[in-house]
Amino acid sequence: xxxxxxxxxxxxxxxxxxxxxxxxxxxxxxxxxxxxxxxxxxxxxxxxxxxxxxxxxxxxxxxxxxxxxxxxxxxxxxxxxxxxxxxxxxxxxxxxxxxxxxxxxxxxxxxxxxxxxxxxxxxxxxxxxxxxxxxxxxxxxxxxxxxxxxxxxx
Ligand code: CA2
Numbered sequence: 552x553x554x555x556x557x558x559x560x561x562x563x564x565x566x567x568x569x570x571x572x573x574x575x576x577x578x579x580x581x582x583x584x585x586x587x588x589x590x591x592x593x594x595x596x597x598x599x600x601x602x603x604x605x606x607x608x609x610x611x612x613x614x615x616x617x618x619x620x621x622x623x624x625x626x627x628x629x630x631x632x633x634x635x636x637x638x639x640x641x642x643x644x645x646x647x648x649x650x651x652x653x654x655x656x657x658x659x660x661x662x663x664x665x666x667x668x669x670x671x672x673x674x675x676x677x678x679x680x681x682x683x684x685x686x687x688x689x690x691x692x693x694x695x696x697x698x699x700x701x702x703x704x705x
Contacts, residue, residue, distance in 0.1 A: 559603045560627040560701050562694065564593055565618055566608035567634030573659075573687075581659050584687045596691050600698035602627075612636055612643065619646040628653045628697035630690060637662070637672050644673040653700060655693040656681040 566586065574585035584592070590606045597604035605626070609615060615633060622629055629652055636643055637658070647654055654677055661684030662669035675681050680696055682689040 559601060561603040561605055561625065562597065562628050562630060562697055563618070563622050563626045564604060564606045564630040564690065565615060566606075566632050567612075567615055567636045568610040570632060570634055571608050571610070582686050589687050589690060592687065593690050593694060596694045600694060602694065602698060602701070604694075612640055615640075616642050616646045619643065619650055623649070623651055626652055627701055628655065630655045630657055630693045630697070631674060631678070632657045632659070632690075633674055637674050638669055640673055644677065647674065647677040653697060654678045655696055656683075657689040657693050658683040659686055659689060660684060 571586055573581055573589065574583055586608055590604075593606055594604050607618065609618075615636065619629070619631075629650060631647075631654055633640065633643055633656075637656070654674070656672065656674045656678035658681075662672070663683070672681070680693070682692050682696075685692060
């Protein structure tokens with residue numbers, strides 16, 4: 552007799568450089584929540600939406616590229632806050648071209664209202680949605696967006 556295994560849909564949440572410093576410095580820009588607290592909030596939101604959350608942070612561009620490459624086939628969507636690499640990384644842009652899943656770009660602050668060097672995003676053209684300037688709630692909004700997509704497809 553065959554038993555059916557129902558796997559919970561999973562979302563990969565990737566955070567780039569310096570986001571491990573959240574809540575430690577610059578609370579006037581990024582708020583008071585630490586990255587560990589953002590992770591807990593995402594897991595709680597994921598539970599409510601029936602999504603498994605894989606939440607990671609790295610300060611290394613190549614690690615982000617490798618994680619994006621390996622995401623293919625294992626997740627229903629990617630939430631990406633690439634930090635400052637958003638504004639510089641053609642390597643991340645190229646990796647996103649191959650990821651074959653909906654990508655939601657999140658920024659805690661609104662880069663378009665900050666220094667000119669933050670105005671260009673190498674992620675935006677490959678993301679189906681960009682959520683900026685909503686504080687850490689942007690991550691919850693991104694999860695809701697992906698949760699709706701899963702619900703609409705089933
Ligand atoms: O607003 C965002 O989420 C950013 O992706 C945050 C990046 C920044 O380079 C982007 O332009 C916008 C910075 C990551 C957080 O850096 C911190 C530095 C000191 C204290 C806390 C966070």
